[in-house]
Amino acid sequence: MRVRPRPQDGQEGETRRVGKLRKRIAEATRLRGLVRNPDLNAVEIERHRRRTLAGLWFFLALGLVFTSAGVQKFLAGKATFTDPLWWAAWTVEPMFAGLLIVLLNFEALILSHGIEPDHQWWSRLKRVLLVATLFMNVIPQLVPLFTDWDAFNPGSAFVHAIVPVIVYGLAEVIPVIQARARQAILQGYEQADQSEQVDQADHEAPSPQEGVPSPAEAALLQPRGLGPDQPPAPSPPQEPAPTQKSPTVAKRGPNLPPPMVKAVLGARSKAAAQGRELTVADVQAVINISGELAERIVADYTTNGHPVA
Template sequence: MQTHDTGKPRPGKQPRPVRKLSKRLDVARQLHDLEQDAALDIVDIERLRVSVTRSLWVFLAVGSVFTTTGVQDFLAGHLTPADPVWWGCWGVEPCLVGILITILRWEAAMIARGIDIDSKAVDWLKRFLLGSTLVMNVVPALWPREGGISAGMLAAHIMVPVLVFFLAEVMPIVQARCTQARRAVTLTKPENSTPEPVDPVPAAPVETPASPVEASPPAVTTSMALPPVTPPAAPIEAPAVPAETPAPVPAAAVELDGLGIPVGMQQQIRQLVAGSTAPVTAVDIQRATRLPLPIAARVVDRLTPVTANGYAH
């Protein structure tokens, strides 16, 4: 591959270990800046909410399957699968659990917004749903159609409905508390380095005095004729000389070797210095490149002789 000589001095290529370490340092600085961002707390809270909610949904579904069998056994009685009612009994418990979860999700939304639910109708509806599931699961275990009472099945038919109820009760609370924690995180707004434009105040009109020529001559009260008075010549103003604007700092005058800064960031810093009319500060460099403040301060130390009078020493 042939290279064309452009006449510019080619910078020396850094050794491979230096380039690899510079890339690793660049990644480490970016990770450090991201970890300092308050928005990372929102991401962690949202991940926790999703993980806990999925686990609760799985256990709630497993518990609902068990309670559904107890409710179907209580309602179906001695019916056979040939009877449509036998199939319809399978949908009673999912309907009760769905109503319970819907109410508790609404309660969670209100709690997250600081609204207390003090309605007795809501409390009685939740108790009725729990009581219905509990009774329809306990009765078949206490009076089985075949065989005697099994202590294990009786304990399971009491424990699982109560567990399903409390899972449905805890799940909306988890949602509400995670929402409150996410809203409690305060995000800092980025500072605006460019000053806001100020509306120019219109200058008051200056009244210019009338020239001697346009002024009316005083009335002559005597009969003697006065000699004509010639008006003084207006002073000639010298043309305004435009002030010399300082020459922009050449981008090639900035030397940033030896600071461990990647080549891409060095080019960004050179462009920032070349396009800035005011002295570049460490905060400006940090906003443009996301470098740590100590490294940005060292860069400013390198730029100090350049930005002092516009020419490299």
């Protein structure tokens, strides 16, 4: 007797069916990413377009053979195959159909770029070709109505009337299929490009403005009890200097972030261009800090009235 292995911890219910479903889910997960690939969509659209057009061209050729026989009978009349007219009559219907197909192929090209052939003779020429083919196919079938009623065949007359219309419809549809397939491919690539641009914009962080402190930097330099929008506190009154001369040690100012250093250096250069020294007001004009910190920065960037390099 064969004993089934006991499932380990965390594997309760792991049957063969569950394993198959897990494989199908993993396959579907990978297919979901591939289905959205614009290159794969373009290949699928192109493959279906070729199959569809191959079938339509085959049936269009059969219809042209049928209508060509009707047109040849109408034009040749009682001529025999030894007469050049009998042979020339076979070229009339292919010529009409070829002109129609060439016009519709160009129409498909401009339609794929969103341009309509709005010239009046564009539609007139297509209608003339259809009416001419229809007339030459139907008239020989209607002649027995006036000459020999017994020779009239309603079924043949109907087929000779409907086949030219079907051929004309196929010639109209084939260019539309080509235009729509190309439009679908270009639309898929355009959507993919837009998605890539959005993803790239999301990953790019905006660069901070030079000379303007960030909120975190401004909070570090702001004295306690004051918000970022409140004006800085006034500087305390200066104490009189002692009469006894003692060696003074310059107090170094706080370590500033690079954007603030650049702002202070710009203010110092501006003051030097005006022939004066850097002041507390100059520092507070470019950085929102208190007067005490501004004095320390001024002392750090000037010594005995001479700018520190």
